[in-house]
Amino acid sequence: MPRYFLRLLLMLMVLLPAYSYASEKLQLSILEPFLDIHTGPGKNYPVFYIAQRGETIEIQKRRNEWFKVHLKVIGDRTKIGWVHRNALGLTMITNSKASNEKNSDDIVLAKDDPLLSTLFNPDLYFGFNYGQMSSADLVGIYIGKAITDSFSVEVQAGEFLGATAQGNTVAGVIAFAPFPQWRLSPFVQIGAGEIYTTARGTNSQQNAGSNTFLQSGFGLQLRLSDRYQLRLDYRHHNILTSTDNNGELETWHIGFSGYF
Incomplete structure (x- = not known):
């Protein structure tokens, strides 16, 4: 899916x-x-x-x-x-x-x-990014809508590929930028999503499944023009499992987006 x-x-x-x-x-x-x-x-x-x-x-x-x-x-x-x-x-x-x-x-x-x-005054934006999830490469896209100059809602989707595992992530977040008028503007985000993981190689029949995660993050966005911007962000995922041993993942992303 x-x-x-x-x-x-x-x-x-x-x-x-x-x-x-x-x-x-x-x-x-x-x-x-x-x-x-x-x-x-x-x-x-x-x-x-x-x-x-x-x-x-x-x-x-x-x-x-x-x-x-x-x-x-x-x-x-x-x-x-x-x-x-x-x-x-x-x-x-x-x-x-x-x-x-x-x-x-x-x-x-x-x-x-x-x-x-x-x-x-466009309020809908689209973007794509590349990043790292632990030792795995991660590519993704995101679609968002600016509610105000400072608040926006966003849907994020990505695919990752590593030496031992591969999979997909989907998340919905709320982002807040306290200084939207700055050309280089900081922001924070919080949300939740789902991660779908499949093991690779000799472990391909093991550890396949999906888990819900809670997400938080922060970053910087550089306004290139009225419509386009670069974005660098860090995301922390707290993965909820059926056991008491919840997992954690950290990802870094660099992306490009435009308003339409």
């Missing part, structure tokens, strides 16, 4: 970044004096057109932090290019039901509009 769960999480990591956040193509009114439109999705692509205040753009699709937009100019001519997310946040939605219900004197920037809240 954990192996299939791990594969499912991997599929979600691949597919969800490409998910369209709205079936309706949004139309946005430009509020700033100018809006730079690039030939491609990146700062290295040149600006080929400068849209002006009052013009309307339509979002076609997204690629990471860049959006492909369609702009009508004089007559039936059109311009198609790319706009960065930060610049897009300073526009205003014109074709949403919520916007039409607002007083005409109210101006709500796209970055503050509830319809696009997860676009400009």
Whole structure:
């Protein structure tokens, strides 16, 4: 079961970044004096057109932090290019039901509009990591949701392979970061999960089974950009068994994650 769960999480990591956040193509009114439109999705692509205040753009699709937009100019001519997310946040939605219900004197920037809240303030993140569990190599992925700037909930899954044993782990944790505004931010986590172990080699028919464990840990996360971060963490597992001899495991991980 954990192996299939791990594969499912991997599929979600691949597919969800490409998910369209709205079936309706949004139309946005430009509020700033100018809006730079690039030939491609990146700062290295040149600006080929400068849209002006009052013009309307339509979002076609997204690629990471860049959006492909369609702009009508004089007559039936059109311009198609790319706009960065930060610049897009300073526009205003014109074709949403919520916007039409607002007083005409109210101006709500796209970055503050509830319809696009997860676009400009994403709270769902995905990551993968590599680590060590005793003498075994460990690879894993994690999916989390930020509840507040400091608190998040997370599902973790991993596979380990050692000289004498192999298996899988699945856990759910709550994480707390006391200083989320810091670029290098510490965090702690606590949770519980299940470990599935199979012996290898001459002991392959012995010691196979699963156990519940309690997990605690701490680490550091380095913010690379608004969406991406590196993470180094230590986890301690208190493995609960049917006997009085509970086991302990320690793991170290280095990982990379992104918000979507």
